Amino acid sequence: MSGVGALIAALVAGSLLAGVPGANAQDVGAADAPSPEASSLKGIDLDTVTIPELQAHRDEGVLTSSALTRAYLRRIETVDPKINAVLYTDPSALRQAAASDARHRSGRLRGPLDGIPVLLKDNVDTRDLPTTAGSLALVGRPPSDDAVLVTRLRQAGAVILGKTNLSEWANFRAAKPTSGWSAVGGQTSNPYVLDRNPCGSSAGSAAALAASLAQVAIGTETDGSIVCPAGMNGVVGFKPSLGLVSQRGVVPISAEQDTAGPMARNVIDTALTLSVLTGGNTTGPIGRAAALDDKQKAHRGRVTGSQGGLRGKRIGLWRLPSLGPEVDAVMTRTAAKLRGAGAEVVEVTPPYQDRLAELEFPALLSEFHRDIDAYLGTRQGPRDLAALIAFNRTHPQEQACFAGQELFEQALAAPPTTDPKYRAMRAELTDLARRSLDETLAAHHLDAIAAPTNPPAWTTDCARGDNDVIPSSTPAAVAGYPSLSVPAGSVGELPVGLLLMAGDREDVGLLSLGAAVERQLRAWRAPRYLPSVGPAVR
Numbered sequence: 001m002s003g004v005g006a007l008i009a010a011l012v013a014g015s016l017l018a019g020v021p022g023a024n025a026q027d028v029g030a031a032d033a034p035s036p037e038a039s040s041l042k043g044i045d046l047d048t049v050t051i052p053e054l055q056a057h058r059d060e061g062v063l064t065s066s067a068l069t070r071a072y073l074r075r076i077e078t079v080d081p082k083i084n085a086v087l088y089t090d091p092s093a094l095r096q097a098a099a100s101d102a103r104h105r106s107g108r109l110r111g112p113l114d115g116i117p118v119l120l121k122d123n124v125d126t127r128d129l130p131t132t133a134g135s136l137a138l139v140g141r142p143p144s145d146d147a148v149l150v151t152r153l154r155q156a157g158a159v160i161l162g163k164t165n166l167s168e169w170a171n172f173r174a175a176k177p178t179s180g181w182s183a184v185g186g187q188t189s190n191p192y193v194l195d196r197n198p199c200g201s202s203a204g205s206a207a208a209l210a211a212s213l214a215q216v217a218i219g220t221e222t223d224g225s226i227v228c229p230a231g232m233n234g235v236v237g238f239k240p241s242l243g244l245v246s247q248r249g250v251v252p253i254s255a256e257q258d259t260a261g262p263m264a265r266n267v268i269d270t271a272l273t274l275s276v277l278t279g280g281n282t283t284g285p286i287g288r289a290a291a292l293d294d295k296q297k298a299h300r301g302r303v304t305g306s307q308g309g310l311r312g313k314r315i316g317l318w319r320l321p322s323l324g325p326e327v328d329a330v331m332t333r334t335a336a337k338l339r340g341a342g343a344e345v346v347e348v349t350p351p352y353q354d355r356l357a358e359l360e361f362p363a364l365l366s367e368f369h370r371d372i373d374a375y376l377g378t379r380q381g382p383r384d385l386a387a388l389i390a391f392n393r394t395h396p397q398e399q400a401c402f403a404g405q406e407l408f409e410q411a412l413a414a415p416p417t418t419d420p421k422y423r424a425m426r427a428e429l430t431d432l433a434r435r436s437l438d439e440t441l442a443a444h445h446l447d448a449i450a451a452p453t454n455p456p457a458w459t460t461d462c463a464r465g466d467n468d469v470i471p472s473s474t475p476a477a478v479a480g481y482p483s484l485s486v487p488a489g490s491v492g493e494l495p496v497g498l499l500l501m502a503g504d505r506e507d508v509g510l511l512s513l514g515a516a517v518e519r520q521l522r523a524w525r526a527p528r529y530l531p532s533v534g535p536a537v538r
Contacts (some may be wrong), residue, residue, distance in 0.1 A: 134182025231497025
């Protein structure tokens with residue numbers, strides 16, 4: 001067995017032996033109190049159970065997909081009003097679950113995601129549910145076809161539970177947006193502290209997972225929109241290498257950077273979901289990724305240590321002190337724990353970051369105009385970006401939190417992607433992003449680069465907008481390389497993630513490393529839905 005198959009087998013074995021990594025009381029202290037919203041199903045704790053454990057309970061005859069789906073639907077009904085993460089539930093969810101139970105009785109399960117409830121970010125096309133990207137402009141008739149990734153989930157037997165709220169147009173409308181807000185869904189709150197922001201744009205997917213409203217969820221990312229919500233909501237988020245997951249049927253920003261990816265409360269569920277999203281082909285891109293990973297490690301002269309552990313792994317720590325001393329303290333504790341498990345941690349600073357910041361936004365403007373026009377041409381409503389701008393001007397509800405659509409207007413005026421200056425800009429941008437990671441990995445013989453995923457969640461404020469200058473996601477996002485956020489600790493009540501990055505198509509190796517880091521840090525804890533804590537944070 002090779003590639004993702006071998007990885008999943010190892011992770012499943014570890015999951016069934018050890019369970020999901022829990023909180024480390026030494027780090028979280030008083031915040032490690034039991035969640036008042038904890039939920040169980042016949043003794044199964046939905047906060048901590050993994051997919052392999054659910055399947056084991058099913059095989060033992062103590063659980064059905066129907067019972068699991070009903071439990072999550074009840075939690076959506078009772079818990080979601082606190083956080084406003086779920087836009088719609090699928091009326092057919094219980095029928096999907098019943099069909100999975102029938103397959104189980106006849107011995108025809110389609111794989112580990114069969115019967116597992118999944119939430120989708122509402123910029124992923126579904127033929128039987130609305131897909132709005134949070135905008136009133138797309139309310140009405142659903143898309144004519146499922147996104148490719150939804151087709152794969154259905155073929156794997158997953159239960160499509162519903163859609164999650166997002167930052168409208170994936171945070172690519174206004175110069176000062178408020179993450180987690182859309183005209184369709186309103187504002188999503190951070191389950192840990194309700195007046196704090198969930199980060200965007202996969203805000204609803206991450207918040208729903210933190211609140212245990214589904215087993216897994218799908219997010220999308222152009223730069224930071226999977227990993228930042230994962231970090232800020234204390235869950236796991238994986239941004240795959242560009243092209244591993246089909247973007248057909250996903251509302252775009254840029255084909256040069258966009259990808260959908262899995263989110264969950266633990267790495268094993270994340271890896272299992274990725275295997276479905278990529279088609280489950282261990283001889284395809286994921287399988288080739290493992291072979292490439294081995295070759296690159298040999299070329300760099302890495303010491304890989306025992307499979308699945310941290311001994312002998314080399315990790316570069318990019319501290320990013322701009323995120324504040326409290327986050328830096330979490331990184332210091334994290335480095336100590338990794339060293340205690342046998343990893344070598346060296347401090348690094350990937351080069352070219354200032355130039356990446358200069359080039360990325362202008363390139364995305366041109367790409368958004370091209371790609372959103374192509375997508376809108378497949379839907380009812382505004383047929384292009386100019387018509388979308390006009391729609392927003394005449395619909396006051398689109399301006400209920402913030403009125404601006406400066407990014408739309410700048411994209412409309414941006415050079416086309418056929419312009420030689422744009423092409424040179426994108427070529428330099430992608431090259432520098434790849435070099436920033438490749439050169440750092442090679443110079444220090446690293447298995448991965450680690451950085452803080454996020455600062456503590458800021459207070460949500462429509463008038464001010466976000467405080468989201470978070471540079472750690474940019475190199476992997478622009479390069480098209482994989483990145484993975486796992487819980488690292490907390491600043492008070494507010495989670496902080498550790499972002500792990502690796503080279504192109506090293507997705508399998510990064511997930512394996514992430515599982516080992518997750519086991520060592522044991523930083524996950526359930527949210528407490530506190531109304532507020534301390535002074536407002538900008």
